[in-house]
Amino acid sequence: MITEIIFAIGFIIFAPFIGALIGGIDRKVTARMQGRVGPPVLQPLYDVFKLFEKEKAVVRNEVNFYIFSYLIFVVFTGALFFSGSDILLVIFALTLAHVFLILGAYAAVSPYSHIGAERELLQLMAVEPMLILAATGFYMATGSFAVKDIALWPEPIFMTIPLIFVGIVYVLTIKLRKSPFDLATSHHAHQELVKGLTTEFAGPTLGMVEIAHLYETVFFLGIVWLFFASMPWVGLLVVIIVYFIEILVDNTTTRVRWQVMLRSAWLVALVAGAVNLGVLALM
Amino acid sequence: MSYITKSPWIIHYDGSSCNGCDIEVLACLTPLYDLERFGIVNTGNPKHADVFLITGGINEQSRAVVKNTYEQMPDPKVVVAIGICAATGGVFRECYNIMGGVDKVIPVDVYVPGCAARPESIIDGVVSALGILEEKRAKMAEKGGKKQ
Numbered sequence: 001m002i003t004e005i006i007f008a009i010g011f012i013i014f015a016p017f018i019g020a021l022i023g024g025i026d027r028k029v030t031a032r033m034q035g036r037v038g039p040p041v042l043q044p045l046y047d048v049f050k051l052f053e054k055e056k057a058v059v060r061n062e063v064n065f066y067i068f069s070y071l072i073f074v075v076f077t078g079a080l081f082f083s084g085s086d087i088l089l090v091i092f093a094l095t096l097a098h099v100f101l102i103l104g105a106y107a108a109v110s111p112y113s114h115i116g117a118e119r120e121l122l123q124l125m126a127v128e129p130m131l132i133l134a135a136t137g138f139y140m141a142t143g144s145f146a147v148k149d150i151a152l153w154p155e156p157i158f159m160t161i162p163l164i165f166v167g168i169v170y171v172l173t174i175k176l177r178k179s180p181f182d183l184a185t186s187h188h189a190h191q192e193l194v195k196g197l198t199t200e201f202a203g204p205t206l207g208m209v210e211i212a213h214l215y216e217t218v219f220f221l222g223i224v225w226l227f228f229a230s231m232p233w234v235g236l237l238v239v240i241i242v243y244f245i246e247i248l249v250d251n252t253t254t255r256v257r258w259q260v261m262l263r264s265a266w267l268v269a270l271v272a273g274a275v276n277l278g279v280l281a282l283m
Numbered sequence: 284m285s286y287i288t289k290s291p292w293i294i295h296y297d298g299s300s301c302n303g304c305d306i307e308v309l310a311c312l313t314p315l316y317d318l319e320r321f322g323i324v325n326t327g328n329p330k331h332a333d334v335f336l337i338t339g340g341i342n343e344q345s346r347a348v349v350k351n352t353y354e355q356m357p358d359p360k361v362v363v364a365i366g367i368c369a370a371t372g373g374v375f376r377e378c379y380n381i382m383g384g385v386d387k388v389i390p391v392d393v394y395v396p397g398c399a400a401r402p403e404s405i406i407d408g409v410v411s412a413l414g415i416l417e418e419k420r421a422k423m424a425e426k427g428g429k430k431q
Binding site for chain 2: 027031034035036037038039040043046047049050053054055056057195198199200201202203206
């Protein structure tokens with residue numbers, strides 16, 4: 001019990017800094033790929049601190065409530081995950097967090113943020129089947145839904161559910177808001193209808209969205225790591241390779257239409273999930 | 284310790300300029316000048332921006348847009364008028380529809396002269412704007428502290 005609480009608190013304290021470091025390296029590598037020098041590695045932290053120095057300008061007060069709930073539930077999701085709790089609960093908490101984000105964007109009355117909110121809903125729809133199938137895959141591989149049991153499983157789960165891993169990496173691009181699936185909002189300038197989902201969020205409100213994104217990055221890379229939990233260092237290497245591929249894809253592809261995103265994500269979920277789980281069920 | 288000078292986000296608006304200065308502004312973001320070195324990002328969204336880069340002498344139709352954009356930016360914020368048209372109206376000064384400078388519509392903090400303004404002088408202008416931005420932030424924090 002105590003180790004679980006320590007892990008949860010550790011996540012809550014350190015995840016934003018790790019996330020910011022990952023984000024900073026991401027921006028540096030992106031800049032190098034484009035032949036630029038790039039910002040300092042700690043730039044994401046500077047951005048967040050700066051946003052909290054700005055004026056609290058908000059369209060409606062509900063927006064702040066929704067966005068704060070989004071942040072809280074993202075932190076809750078990650079804390080549940082890293083304390084080894086039930087993976088289904090983790091996935092549902094994550095969905096709830098994103099529902100709050102979408103409500104926040106809808107509450108800010110603006111056509112741009114409405115389009116962003118609708119696209120975020122589509123992204124959620126695209127990702128959800130794969131996450132549920134991944135949870136099922138973890139269960140079929142280890143006989144438990146608890147992240148703790150999955151992490152302590154003696155052999156790498158990747159060997160049992162490799163196709164599910166591929167599917168998770170595919171939807172990771174959507175979740176990390178990377179091109180070609182950065183439909184709702186993007187970190188790249190001038191790719192979005194103004195700024196999509198976050199158009200109407202200013203100052204501290206945007207800061208909360210950014211912090212939530214830092215937590216989310218660490219959480220999703222945690223899921224990638226879970227496939228190799230029995231070999232922690234190999235897992236770390238895989239996480240680094242996967243994230244590098246994400247950056248590469250981000251820099252070499254253009255955004256697709258939402259139809260392509262939704263269909264391809266569901267197709268990958270269906271093929272990867274059904275084939276992998278079907279084989280497991282037959283064995 | 285202030286972070287606003289480490290991550291100033293820009294919004295760029297063309298208030299009826301000939302597009303010469305706009306090309307130079309965007310040139311600052313290219314690999315050669317790479318403004319992102321200083322954490323500067325071109326957001327294209329007034330609600331996220333700290334620095335308002337504006338080119339051209341502002342005409343009757345863009346006046347309302349400039350005002351609206353300026354008012355949507357959360358404090359602290361600075362305005363940088365880029366090019367001679369943004370400063371005084373330039374060669375368009377006598378036109379019937381030209382306001383004759385950005386400062387006729389919104390308060391301007393830094394003027395960057397030139398036709399077109401060179402990327403080096405634009406970067407110089409933005410950097411001196413950061414000093415003013417920091418002053419404004421300090422003033423705002425002081426005011427906020429008094430309120431509490």
